[in-house]
Amino acid sequence: MSIYQIQTKYRDEFRPRFGLMRSREFIMKDAYSFDVDVKGLEESYQNMYDTYTRIFNRFHLKFVPVLADTGAIGGNGSHQFMALSEYGESDIIYCEECGYAADQEKAETKPDTYRNDEAELPKEVVATPCEGTIEDLAKFLNCSPKDIAKSVLYRDLAHKQLVLVLVRGDREVNEIKIVNALDCAEFELVLASDEDLKTLGTSAGFMGPIGLNVDKILVDEELVSQKNFFVGANKKDFHIKNVNYGRDFTGEVAQFRKSVAGDLCKECGKPVKMERGIEVGQIFKLGTKYSEPMKCTYTDDDGTNKPMVMGCYGIGVTRTMSAIIDQYHDDFGIKWPLNVAPYHAVVVPVNYKDETQKNVANDLYKKLLDLHVEVVLDDRDERPGFKFKDWELIGLPFMVIVGKRAAEGIVEFKDRATLEKKEVTIEEAVKLINEAVKSI
Ligand SMILES: [Zn+2]
Structure with missing residues (x-):
C-alpha cells in the first residue's frame, strides 16, 4: 500500500531551522507516503529519490543528492538535493572518486593522523x-x-x-x-x-x-x-x-569537527571536495514518528491496528527557481533553459507602427501559437534598444526580431544562451523554434 498525497501550496519554509527564510512565504511541493512496513517505506523512498533526481535533471540543474541530518523533522534517514551555488546556505562535502556526498552537518571524514606516532611526554x-x-x-x-x-x-x-x-x-x-x-x-x-x-x-x-x-x-x-x-x-x-x-x-x-576540502573520504580514502549549495529538495524516512502519536493506523492481516510507516518529500519551488537563475545567467540577465522557461520565445518587431513589420510579426506569432510554442509578442511602442534589453533581462530562450527586411521575408533569430544572432527566413525561424520545443 502506498498513497501519495501531493499538493502544491503557499506556505512557510518547510524546515523552520532555516531561520533566514522563515519570515517569507515560499511555494513548496509536498508529498507523503504511507506504507504498512519499513520495506514498503524503503521502496517509496527510493522511488521518490529517483523521481526527484529525474526532475532536477530535467531542470538542467547542477546538483548533488547528499546524506542529510533530519533536523527538527526527525525520522531515521534523509537526503537533500543541493544545487551547487556559491550563494548557497550550506556546505556540501563530496568525493568525486566514490560518489560519497553529505551536507556539512552530517559529513564524516577520516581523522587526520597528525603526530600520531610520537611517544607521550610528561606534561x-x-x-x-x-x-x-x-x-x-x-x-x-x-x-x-x-x-x-x-x-x-x-x-x-x-x-x-x-x-x-x-x-x-x-x-x-x-x-x-x-x-x-x-x-x-x-x-x-x-x-x-x-x-x-x-x-x-x-x-x-x-x-x-x-x-x-x-x-x-x-x-x-x-x-x-x-x-x-x-x-x-x-x-x-x-x-x-x-x-x-x-x-x-x-x-x-x-567526529565533532567540521570536515573541510582535502580531508580524506571515509569510504575510499581520497581527498574530498567542498562546495556551497542551495537546498532545493529534501526527502525523509519518518517511520512511525508522527503516525504513532497521531494514531494514523491500518488494520493488519491479523486484525490488529498498526501505525503506518511514513515518508515525506518536499521540493522548494521558489528555491529551485532561484537556483536555476543562479546557474543560468550572464551580465545581461537570465538564460532560462528551454524546458523551464516561462515562455519559449518572443517576437520583437523593431517598429510595431510599421504596417509590414506589424503584419509579419503578428503572422509569425500566430504560426508559433498554432504549433503550441509558448510565445510572446512585444507590441509595445518603445525604442528597439529598450525592448531588446528587456528581453535579455527576462531571458526567454529565443528571440525573433522583425525589422527592415521583413518585406523580403527575412528576420533575425537570436539565441539567448549564446547571444548568437543570424538572419533567417520566417519559415526557418519557425522551424528552428518548433524543433527545439518539440525536443524538450
Ligand atoms: Zn570517496
Whole structure:
C-alpha cells in the first residue's frame, strides 16, 4: 500500500531551522507516503529519490543528492538535493572518486593522523601571557595551531548541563554533531556565559579539560590519537604542554569537527571536495514518528491496528527557481533553459507602427501559437534598444526580431544562451523554434 498525497501550496519554509527564510512565504511541493512496513517505506523512498533526481535533471540543474541530518523533522534517514551555488546556505562535502556526498552537518571524514606516532611526554605547565586567537597563541608558542586543542564550553539547556567540546586548534566545532550527541534541540545548545566560566574557576582563552568540573566532555576523534598537544590550564596566562588523551583526560569520542576540502573520504580514502549549495529538495524516512502519536493506523492481516510507516518529500519551488537563475545567467540577465522557461520565445518587431513589420510579426506569432510554442509578442511602442534589453533581462530562450527586411521575408533569430544572432527566413525561424520545443 502506498498513497501519495501531493499538493502544491503557499506556505512557510518547510524546515523552520532555516531561520533566514522563515519570515517569507515560499511555494513548496509536498508529498507523503504511507506504507504498512519499513520495506514498503524503503521502496517509496527510493522511488521518490529517483523521481526527484529525474526532475532536477530535467531542470538542467547542477546538483548533488547528499546524506542529510533530519533536523527538527526527525525520522531515521534523509537526503537533500543541493544545487551547487556559491550563494548557497550550506556546505556540501563530496568525493568525486566514490560518489560519497553529505551536507556539512552530517559529513564524516577520516581523522587526520597528525603526530600520531610520537611517544607521550610528561606534561608541563607553561606560561602563555597571550590573549587572542589560536593563531596568536600558536605564534607565541612557536607551533602550529594543530598542536593546540581548542576547548569550547556549551550549556545544554535541555539537560541543564555544561559540556566542554575539544577539537584540534585549526578545526571548527560542528554544532549539529554536538546537538545530536547530546540529544537536545539546536536552540537548546548555547555557548556558556562568562558567569559559567567564573563559576567553574576557569578563564576564557585558557580553558582546558584537565581538572575542569563540567558535566560532560566531548572529544573530537582526531585528538584521541594525536600526541603531546597543548590545552588551557584553566588559569589565566597558562597552558599545559604535552597533554595526551587517555592519560590526562577522557570523554565521549566521535567526529565533532567540521570536515573541510582535502580531508580524506571515509569510504575510499581520497581527498574530498567542498562546495556551497542551495537546498532545493529534501526527502525523509519518518517511520512511525508522527503516525504513532497521531494514531494514523491500518488494520493488519491479523486484525490488529498498526501505525503506518511514513515518508515525506518536499521540493522548494521558489528555491529551485532561484537556483536555476543562479546557474543560468550572464551580465545581461537570465538564460532560462528551454524546458523551464516561462515562455519559449518572443517576437520583437523593431517598429510595431510599421504596417509590414506589424503584419509579419503578428503572422509569425500566430504560426508559433498554432504549433503550441509558448510565445510572446512585444507590441509595445518603445525604442528597439529598450525592448531588446528587456528581453535579455527576462531571458526567454529565443528571440525573433522583425525589422527592415521583413518585406523580403527575412528576420533575425537570436539565441539567448549564446547571444548568437543570424538572419533567417520566417519559415526557418519557425522551424528552428518548433524543433527545439518539440525536443524538450
Ligand atoms: Zn570517496
